[in-house]
Amino acid sequence: MNIFTLNIALAVAWAALTGNITLSGLAVGFALGSAALFVTKPLFPGCDRYFKRVWRWFKLCVLFLYELVVSSIQVVWDVLTPTHKARPGIISMQLEAKGEMEILLVTNLISLTPGTLSLDVTEDCNTLYIHAMFADNPEEIRQQIRDGMERWVMEAME
Known part of the structure; x- marks a missing residue:
């Protein structure tokens, strides 16, 4: 799975967990997913x-x-x-x-x-x-x- 797809999946998961399946909910999930992926960069080759x-x-x-x-x-x-x-x-x-x-x-x-x-x-x-x-x-x-x-x-x- 590439990093962008993982980030999209994290955004959708965030929106589903919060019950806020709107564009703003997905944007917040995407930003939080990006932050999580940035913190865990060493685990994913190609993340840089x-x-x-x-x-x-x-x-x-x-x-x-x-x-x-x-x-x-x-x-x-x-x-x-x-x-x-x-x-x-x-x-x-x-x-x-x-x-x-x-x-x-x-x-x-x-x-x-x-x-x-x-x-x-x-x-x-x-x-x-x-x-x-x-x-x-x-x-x-x-x-x-x-x-x-x-x-x-x-x-x-x-």
């Missing part, structure tokens, strides 16, 4: 990899939410103020992500962020075309995506 992966996914979610808030504020500010700083443009970017799931996640996270939209990926999956609302400096946008979302996704998918 599980916790590293969980940490990377948690980091990806938190950093994406941060990017979401920052870009939302930037877009709202530009829409509500009389002087518009938006200079839209289409940018091509070479992808370092190679797997289909990595590329899918990167393109979806870009599209979910206000002010940017993934338009297309070439057939060889090496180039991504992005529409950016603030495309004054295309190289800076490429670098932000490469050092931000793309790197975070590649770390999480390892």
